[in-house]
Amino acid sequence: MTGPGELSGVLGVDSGGSGLRAVLAVEGGREGRGTAVPLKSEEPVRTGPRGIDAGHLMEQLVPMARQLMADAGITTLRAVTVGAAGYTSLGNALRADLPSALARELGVRRLALAADGxxxxxxxxGQRPGAVVAAGTGLIAIGTDLTRWRRADGWGHLLGDNGSGAWIGRAGLDAALRAHDGRSGGSARLLARGEVMFGPAGTWPGQLYPRPDRPAMLASFAPEVAACADGDPVAVDILAEAARHIADAARAVCPAGGEVFGEVQVALTGGLFKMGDPLLVPLRAALTDRLPYARQVPAAGDPLAGAVRIAVDLAEDRLTLPREEDMLYVIAETPAPEALAPGTPAP
Amino acid sequence: MTGPGELSGVLGVDSGGSGLRAVLAVEGGREGRGTAVPLKSEEPVRTGPRGIDAGHLMEQLVPMARQLMADAGITTLRAVTVGAAGYTSLGNALRADLPSALARELGVRRLALAADGxxxxxxxxGQRPGAVVAAGTGLIAIGTDLTRWRRADGWGHLLGDNGSGAWIGRAGLDAALRAHDGRSGGSARLLARGEVMFGPAGTWPGQLYPRPDRPAMLASFAPEVAACADGDPVAVDILAEAARHIADAARAVCPAGGEVFGEVQVALTGGLFKMGDPLLVPLRAALTDRLPYARQVPAAGDPLAGAVRIAVDLAEDRLTLPREEDMLYVIAETPAPEALAPGTPAP
Structure with a gap:
């Protein structure tokens, strides 16, 4: 579909709690062309009665995609990947509406819809067997043996997300209020930190419960817990328990290593791990304890880079990841001509 | 103020999450007259920008009080006590507006406003030193040495209420989802119970998070945890931890016993304790462990009975409980004549 002298590209999209990000990779990111600077929308895509609102997503995505294409001088999108928070349980409308909408508005015929995990x-x-823990305010673990996807936790701040920013912050505020009340297990240092951050303890419920973004407020206290880990045993215990929860989730999704798969890898991604050593030191130990056969590696890139990677592999007909409707859903109704031509790299 | 042949009474009011209850005690409940059947309103008193809405409370209370008075043939209310959930942090408007409104509408000159705890x-x-844990969906411990009030927990389902119905239910659902994911600490029995109650686990977040009454939904699962305690070690552990939290809160507010106060008593009140032995057996043990000097006694009555009791003692000038603006606030601007007359029982 790309004529002589025309440039093609692929589009990666990440739809999350703070908005929509989109980035273009020219010529599939080959030949040193790489990806342009991502564009970012102002507001998160809405969720309606049918799930994630495909129309609202398109309203934001189409002008961003057109601008990215114009800036890069690109006329053809060979593939698009949309990774979306909440996709697994709320992705029906995206599967129903996005393929035709993207074909109509952007001429896209190859599309992958994916859970943000x-x-x-x-x-x-990348396309290796292993486990990844993605954590910020919430937490989910995703793993694959390349035949199927496994997920653990990601249940939200009331049902799980154990070890997440909201979980650590909540545990810290609980310990602060124990000190306030004179109950056991309290931390006077966390109480002092909390009162600097939020004012007198008696005002905390009135600040927290009316807010729509309660998990974010809880998570905003997590760095204070990390800051108290240099000597406060309650803070140290909270982070050690978070580390055990995180390693538990990783173990639940990680394929067995050794003879079957050779090496499996485990990586951490997301804002939570910017907390640094107070969390990472106990976490590395917990992962070594629970997943002795998995090599701990740094995350190569973020979810947006993952969306681009899936789009590139889809365009090149070399996507070998498991396809499951509620995890990674692929539409390739009209294979691109070059995928069938001689000289195309084998999948 | 009560002429010959006229009957007087006192009014007790309990304003909580499920509405307003009011009950009349004729002649202060003396001489076998006792209290009438309480009336109950349909809706909880609203909370507005100024706190608990005194106007909305009066709208509900005045017709109920007039009906109770008419049914009992009572012309004079010697005292009224209003106990209200949220009073400690949200009671400003009640203190500002209720005294004049009750004087105007019902001729009431003696008034106590109290935290529901x-x-x-x-x-x-009653008016004894000790500690009481009041628990249902939430949990608070209140204690007094008769010189001041102490409270512990009552911070709500995200900051505390440890050991409450919401806490137990949430821990049970967390254990269910651990089993679902293959994480450690899971309970297949709790998962099966949860799926009977709420459907497939994957649908739980979508049911829970949009609800305004999330703590109530969590608490609705607490009886299932109790039902699994006949053999499921995870359920047993959850209830044992809840028991320790509850006993911790009681210890934080209980005055020391022994030489200073003689006997102190500890009692449990509220819907949580209808859960029976699966919670009460470990709780009695935890209380014995943490409060060996306190005698565990059954609660004599509920919060509405407490409101009546305070009103009776206020009418009779024998209220000896600590008066603190945000816990127990007393207005006695116009002492009733009989309180000053000879023959009145000494305070």
């Missing part, structure tokens, strides 16, 4: 996985580890 | 305390133990 899948794009996080691919961004971190 | 205080009415729960008085309902359970």
């Amino acid at each position: 899948v794009t996080a996985y691919v961004g971190a580890l | 205080v009415t729960a305390y008085v309902g359970a133990l």
